[in-house]
Each structure stands twice: as C-alpha cells, then as structure tokens.
Amino acid sequence: MNSEAKWFCRNCGFTYDFFKGYYYRCPKCGSPLNIRYDKSWNPRGSGLNRYSSMLPINSLKSIGEGSTPIVTREYDGLRLWFKLEYLNPSGSFKDRGSSLAISHAYRLGYRRVLEDSSGNTGLSVSLYSCIYGLPATIIVPEYAPKGKKDLIRLFGAGIVEAPTRSDAARIALGMAEDPTTYYVAHTWNPLYPIAYKTIAYEAYEQGFHGDAVVVPIGSGGLTLGLYWGFKDLYDLGLIDNIPLFIGVQGVSSRPVYEKLYGMVNVQGSSELADGILVKEPPRLEEITAVFKETKGCIVLIDNNDIIYGLKKLIDYGFIVEPTSASIIRGIEKASELCPLNNLRDILVPLTGSGLKMIDLLVKLIRP
Amino acid sequence: MNSEAKWFCRNCGFTYDFFKGYYYRCPKCGSPLNIRYDKSWNPRGSGLNRYSSMLPINSLKSIGEGSTPIVTREYDGLRLWFKLEYLNPSGSFKDRGSSLAISHAYRLGYRRVLEDSSGNTGLSVSLYSCIYGLPATIIVPEYAPKGKKDLIRLFGAGIVEAPTRSDAARIALGMAEDPTTYYVAHTWNPLYPIAYKTIAYEAYEQGFHGDAVVVPIGSGGLTLGLYWGFKDLYDLGLIDNIPLFIGVQGVSSRPVYEKLYGMVNVQGSSELADGILVKEPPRLEEITAVFKETKGCIVLIDNNDIIYGLKKLIDYGFIVEPTSASIIRGIEKASELCPLNNLRDILVPLTGSGLKMIDLLVKLIRP
Numbered sequence: 190m191n192s193e194a195k196w197f198c199r200n201c202g203f204t205y206d207f208f209k210g211y212y213y214r215c216p217k218c219g220s221p222l223n224i225r226y227d228k229s230w231n232p233r234g235s236g237l238n239r240y241s242s243m244l245p246i247n248s249l250k251s252i253g254e255g256s257t258p259i260v261t262r263e264y265d266g267l268r269l270w271f272k273l274e275y276l277n278p279s280g281s282f283k284d285r286g287s288s289l290a291i292s293h294a295y296r297l298g299y300r301r302v303l304e305d306s307s308g309n310t311g312l313s314v315s316l317y318s319c320i321y322g323l324p325a326t327i328i329v330p331e332y333a334p335k336g337k338k339d340l341i342r343l344f345g346a347g348i349v350e351a352p353t354r355s356d357a358a359r360i361a362l363g364m365a366e367d368p369t370t371y372y373v374a375h376t377w378n379p380l381y382p383i384a385y386k387t388i389a390y391e392a393y394e395q396g397f398h399g400d401a402v403v404v405p406i407g408s409g410g411l412t413l414g415l416y417w418g419f420k421d422l423y424d425l426g427l428i429d430n431i432p433l434f435i436g437v438q439g440v441s442s443r444p445v446y447e448k449l450y451g452m453v454n455v456q457g458s459s460e461l462a463d464g465i466l467v468k469e470p471p472r473l474e475e476i477t478a479v480f481k482e483t484k485g486c487i488v489l490i491d492n493n494d495i496i497y498g499l500k501k502l503i504d505y506g507f508i509v510e511p512t513s514a515s516i517i518r519g520i521e522k523a524s525e526l527c528p529l530n531n532l533r534d535i536l537v538p539l540t541g542s543g544l545k546m547i548d549l550l551v552k553l554i555r556p
Numbered sequence: 557m558n559s560e561a562k563w564f565c566r567n568c569g570f571t572y573d574f575f576k577g578y579y580y581r582c583p584k585c586g587s588p589l590n591i592r593y594d595k596s597w598n599p600r601g602s603g604l605n606r607y608s609s610m611l612p613i614n615s616l617k618s619i620g621e622g623s624t625p626i627v628t629r630e631y632d633g634l635r636l637w638f639k640l641e642y643l644n645p646s647g648s649f650k651d652r653g654s655s656l657a658i659s660h661a662y663r664l665g666y667r668r669v670l671e672d673s674s675g676n677t678g679l680s681v682s683l684y685s686c687i688y689g690l691p692a693t694i695i696v697p698e699y700a701p702k703g704k705k706d707l708i709r710l711f712g713a714g715i716v717e718a719p720t721r722s723d724a725a726r727i728a729l730g731m732a733e734d735p736t737t738y739y740v741a742h743t744w745n746p747l748y749p750i751a752y753k754t755i756a757y758e759a760y761e762q763g764f765h766g767d768a769v770v771v772p773i774g775s776g777g778l779t780l781g782l783y784w785g786f787k788d789l790y791d792l793g794l795i796d797n798i799p800l801f802i803g804v805q806g807v808s809s810r811p812v813y814e815k816l817y818g819m820v821n822v823q824g825s826s827e828l829a830d831g832i833l834v835k836e837p838p839r840l841e842e843i844t845a846v847f848k849e850t851k852g853c854i855v856l857i858d859n860n861d862i863i864y865g866l867k868k869l870i871d872y873g874f875i876v877e878p879t880s881a882s883i884i885r886g887i888e889k890a891s892e893l894c895p896l897n898n899l900r901d902i903l904v905p906l907t908g909s910g911l912k913m914i915d916l917l918v919k920l921i922r923p
Contacts (some may be wrong), residue, residue: 235625235762236625251625251627252627252872252873252874253624253625253626253627253640253643256623256625257620258602258603258618258620258623259620260618260619260620273620273645276620276643276644276645277643278640278643278873278874278875279875280875280911316873316875317873319870319871319873320871320872320873336911336914339914339915339917339918340875340911340914342918342922343870343875343914343917343918343921343922344870344873345922395602503686503710503711504686504687505619505687506619506645506683506684506686506687506711507619507645508645508646508647508683508707508710542911544647544703544707544909544911544912545911545914547703547706547707547710547912548706550706550710551706551709551710554710555709555710555712
C-alpha cells in the first residue's frame with residue numbers, strides 16, 4: 190500500500206491519484222500510463238505482499254499467488270534457473286497481475302470487471318473477480334484453448350468469443366465505456382508489469398544473481414516487469430548489473446522483433462504458442478528499449494521449436510503449455526545473436542501450466 | 557539424509573539398513589514397515605529438503621515439490637487454513653512422497669519403477685521416474701480420469717489398466733518380483749507418510765498452531781503423515797498439543813469408518829472422489845488409531861456432498877479435484893460427531909488439482 194501513488198504519463202505528463210480513479214490509458218494523449226510511488230526494500234511474509242513496500246498496492250485477498258519455486262538445471266554449459274510460474278493458483282504468472290488489478294478495482298468500488306485475453310489472463314481475471322464477488326466478462330479469441338474457456342465459465346464469468354486477438358481487444362474497448370466497469374486491459378494496465386517485478390525480487394532472494402533472462406514476448410508485460418524488478422534491485426544496490434534480456438517471439442506474430450531488427454519475411458507458423466500471438470502490444474516502445482538497453486536480443490521460433498521445447502521440458506518434469514516451451518529453442522538460437530558465450534546463469538520463467546491442455550500436449554509429444 | 561536409518565517392523569521386530577535394501581512390506585511377517593531414524597529440528601532452504609534433518613533421506617532432484625502456500629478463510633465461525641497441496645509439480649500432495657521414494661529407488665540402484673494407483677500417485681511416480689531416467693510401469697483402475705492417464709503416458713511410463721483399484725494392486729504384486737524393479741507401493745511404503753510430515757512442519761512454520769486437521773482418507777498416508785508430523789512437533793516441544801483429526805471417507809469405500817464405528821448400511825455413491833476409493837488400506841490399524849488417539853472422528857460423504865464442496869471451493873478460487881472437495885461437507889458433518897464447538901483453527905489440505913479434469917468440473921458445477 191502506497192497512499193501517495195500517482196498515475197503518470199511518460200508522454201504528456203498527465204498525473205492523477207492512483208487511489209482516486211482508474212484509466213486503462215492516458216485520458217489526455219492515449220499513451221500507456223505508468224505509476225509513480227515510493228519504494229523501500231523490506232521483504233516480509235510470503236506471496237506478493239512480501240514486497241508491499243516495493244508495490245503501489247497490496248493484494249487484499251491472497252489465494253496463494255507468488256512465492257513460486259525455483260529449480261536449477263545444467264543445460265549445454267549454462268545453468269538454467271527455472272522459475273515455476275505455472276504453479277500459481279490458476280496456472281500462470283498472470284495471477285500476480287490480476288491479484289493487484291482486481292484488488293484495485295475492488296478498492297475503487299467498481300461493480301463489474303471486463304477483460305480481453307488469449308486465455309490465461311481471462312482465466313486469472315475471472316478467478317480473482319470471483320473471489321472479490323465482482324461479475325466479470327471476458328472477451329477471448331475463438332482459438333483460445335477449450336480448457337481455458339471452460340475454466341473461465343467455471344468461475345461464473347461471461348465469455349464473448351471474437352475471431353482474433355485484435356478483434357477481442359476492439360470489442361472490449363466498445364464495452365469499456367460504462368463507468369461502473371473496470372476494464373482490466375492487462376496489455377495497458379501497468380499493475381500487470383508492476384506485479385511481475387516480484388518474480389525478479391523472488392528470484393534474487395532465491396539466489397539468482399545471474400547474467401541473463403529469457404522471456405516469451407506476448408504483450409510484453411513479463412519483459413517489462415522483470416526489467417523493472419531487476420532495475421529496482423540495481424538501484425537499491427542489491428545487484429551489480431541488470432541481466433541481459435533474451436526475448437522469444439513466434440514467427441506468426443513478431444512486432445517487437447521487427448521493431449528492433451526491421452521487417453523480415455519468415456515462413457512457418459507459431460500458433461501453438463497462443464499466449465504470444467499479440468500483434469499490437471501497446472507498450473511496444475518500452476518493451477523494445479529493454480532489449481536495447483540490456484544489449485540483449487530477440488529470436489523467432491516456430492511450431493517445431495515449440496514441440497522440441499515441450500519434449501525437453503517434460504523430460505525435466507515440467508508440465509507447461511506450448512507458449513512456455515518456446516524458451517528452450519529461444520536460448521539455443523540466442524547464442525547465434527547475443528554474446529551468450531560469456532554467460533552462465535539464465536533465469537527462465539515457465540509461464541503457464543500444461544494441465545489445462547493435456548489432450549494437446551499428448552497429441553504434440555506422444556502422437 | 558540419515559545414514560543410520562533402519563527399516564523396522566512394529567509387528568515382528570524385523571530391522572534392516574534403510575540404504576542397503578528395500579522391502580515394500582516386512583519380509584518376515586508381511587506387515588507394513590516403518591523407518592527408524594534420528595531427528596533434529598533445523599529448517600533451512602525450501603521444499604522438502606528444508607526438513608532434511610527430520611527425514612531419513614533427501615530429495616536428490618527437486619522439481620519444486622513442497623513449500624506450498626497456505627491461505628486462511630473464515631467459514632461458519634471457524635478459521636480454515638487451506639494448504640494448497642494441489643500446487644505441487646504434478647498437481648497433488650503425492651509429489652512429496654514420490655520425490656523421496658524415487659530418490660530412494662535411484663540411490664539403491666534399481667533399474668525400473670512399478671506402481672499401482674488410482675491416478676495421482678501414478679502420475680507423480682511417472683514424473684519423478686522420468687527425471688531420474690528410470691522406466692516406469694503404472695497399473696491404474698480403468699475408472700481413473702483420462703487426463704491423469706494421458707499425463708502418465710506423457711512422461712513415457714507404460715500403463716496397464718485393471719478393472720478395479722484392488723485388481724490394480726494385485727496385478728502390481730505379480731510384477732513386483734523382479735529384483736531390479738522398485739515397487740513403489742505407496743499404500744505400504746512408509747516414505748509416503750514420512751514425506752507428508754513436511755506438510756505439518758510447513759503449516760506450523762506458516763503460523764498454524766491450531767486445534768484440528770481435516771483430511772480425506774484413501775490409503776490413509778496423508779492422515780498418518782500429518783499425525784507423525786504434528787507428533788514430531790509436539791515431541792520437540794514446538795506445539796502444546798496434537799490437533800484433533802477429522803477424517804472424510806466416501807460412502808462407496810469406508811474401511812476406516814467401519815473399523816472405528818462398526819459396519820453400517822449406507823445408500824448412495826461417492827465415486828466422484830476417485831482418490832479415496834481404497835477398499836483395503838494396508839495400514840488400517842495405524843490409521844484408525846490416529847482418530848482414536850486425537851479424539852477425532854470420521855464422517856461419510858457422497859457425490860452430492862462432493863459437488864457441494866466443489867462449488868464452495870471454486871467460489872474461494874481453489875481449482876481442485878472432487879476428492880479434495882469432500883472436506884467441506886466433512887467439516888460441516890463433523891460438528892455432529894466431534895466437539896467442534898470448541899474449535900477455531902482447522903488445517904485443510906487441498907490435495908489435488910482440478911486442472912487435470914476440467915471437463916468433469918464443468919459438468920458437475922455448471923452443467
């Protein structure tokens with residue numbers, strides 16, 4: 190809790206009390222908003238609230254999000270630090286963001302929650318809306334896995350299906366005008382990346398003081414959050430340098446890759462990784478800057494790379510979804526682009542659970 | 557790690573070096589074996605190995621088992637301490653037991669792993685066998701949920717289907733004679749209840765110093781393990797009394813209930829709770845003694861009670877399987893049998909994840 194917290198627009202300078210109102214984006218210029226607040230390092234307890242003094246708002250009703258295990262494994266001369274984000278309550282790292290965002294909606298007295306999502310955020314938002322007693326509507330692309338859609342219904346949320354991820358966002362915008370509705374908008378809402386900072390804090394406290402981070406890029410919230418988290422640790426003098434960022438995008442949706450390297454013509458499909466099929470991430474500038482500033486790189490992967498990664502991860506005992514599996518070939522391919530030969534310790538968040546899509550995993554791994 | 561650890565038979569006095577051989581039951585009299593070893597309280601690190609000094613063996617390859625979150629909620633004047641065991645790596649508390657048992661198999665040089673299971677243990681054993689590179693065969697009853705069987709195959713284990721849970725045990729026994737095969741036999745193997753002691757240790761360190769524990773009873777390993785764990789804490793002087801145990805059995809399979817209260821004639825079915833359909837738990841005597849010694853009780857529940865509990869738990873945000881949901885009506889019914897009116901804090905392990913059976917959950921909760 191941070192009663193002095195303020196909404197802040199990097200583009201036009203707009204500011205507003207964080208606890209007096211909510212804008213999913215800047216009401217003056219339309220840019221993504223950030224939040225300014227005082228931070229101090231005083232970890233206590235467990236879950237996200239362990240880092241209350243580093244966050245603008247507490248999680249009011251924890252259901253076990255955060256404090257995920259870290260597991261190290263040797264891989265090709267590297268030491269991979271797998272952060273098991275798929276062991277969050279609804280099976281993905283999105284629970285960290287939703288726990289803060291729906292707390293915020295609840296505190297501000299909103300009556301309804303609205304979200305557009307490729308699946309995991311929709312499920313996570315429906316879970317947290319349910320425990321706060323707020324009715325939720327989730328707009329999903331038709332191709333979202335059936336298991337995720339079923340779970341959203343299980344938490345009593347309404348579902349609207351849209352042809353594509355972009356259509357889902359467009360439909361949500363149209364419904365967001367009602368002043369009693371909190372439009373979560375996780376690709377805009379800074380509470381999502383702010384919540385993901387806690388992954389960096391936890392990894393640091395679990396012994397990761399390493400050289401690099403590998404991260405699948407959908408809307409880029411995870412990238413930004415991890416970067417902000419490590420930057421906090423650096424600013425506090427707790428770590429000596431911010432890790433290099435290796436981003437992974439699919440060939441079917443590569444906006445950050447093209448922003449960094451220019452347009453490319455790539456064959457193939459990466460649609461198995463439904464979590465990173467985001468065409469127009471609102472924070473494209475900020476996300477791209479992370480890879481530039483840390484002298485990192487972005488690699489492209491396709492469906493074959495995903496299946497390859499899934500098999501490796503299952504052999505390690507990690508039951509993850511295809512999107513999460515993209516990171517294995519991501520690491521292998523990155524060595525061609527970044528100076529990985531000097532690296533040893535890499536943080537690898539495993540973002541989503543495979544338990545929601547067992548049929549698909551079996552079809553891909555043991556057809 | 558405890559190099560002085562010994563197998564020990566409470567019935568005939570048989571003893572043997574724990575690190576020199578493995579017997580799934582006493583080779584002299586056929587009774588279930590226990591393990592004798594020195595204990596000291598010195599928690600350090602995370603996961604099961606946090607309690608190395610309280611266990612006969614370490615987990616050699618952790619994949620994030622243990623250190624599960626605890627979440628408190630008010631319920632009918634009680635404070636329930638939900639221990640989220642479904643957030644273990646394969647989605648159930650069985651991972652604690654398998655991590656120790658397969659470590660043991662690996663250290664002793666066994667070449668193959670065999671297990672009979674209603675589903676969760678089979679999956680858990682197949683996962684740990686996979687990470688240790690040991691080929692596994694799992695005998696499951698036909699009615700085990702498809703998702704669990706698919707996951708077992710995903711980890712490369714062979715599956716044999718048997719008509720019932722008892723048939724599965726019988727078939728496994730026939731295959732267990734090969735001296736290179738470690739027959740896990742979780743209903744006999746004391747490493748399973750010993751591993752579950754860590755749930756009690758964690759709950760204690762997470763602030764639970766309460767009056768009662770509610771536990772679904774299948775083979776009874778969880779009951780025994782929690783009891784042994786709290787007894788350790790009591791013997792160490794860390795807690796003032798051992799909590800009262802409330803057991804939950806289904807009307808379709810109620811051996812512990814009948815051992816305690818005598819034969820009963822009950823209508824209905826509890827087959828939705830596939831995890832507690834165990835007809836002949838080998839440790840029946842030891843399990844029954846827990847309820848006597850703690851002045852607890854056992855209640856019977858049926859499918860309607862399970863659906864009722866599932867709905868309540870989903871409203872709390874817990875995505876659990878039907879077996880886990882049996883505890884809600886268990887608590888309500890217990891107040892008729894035990895003196896619950898003096899109780900306030902109850903530990904409630906939520907044993908298994910609902911993500912493995914989303915279709916079934918949807919059918920039961922939102923048909």
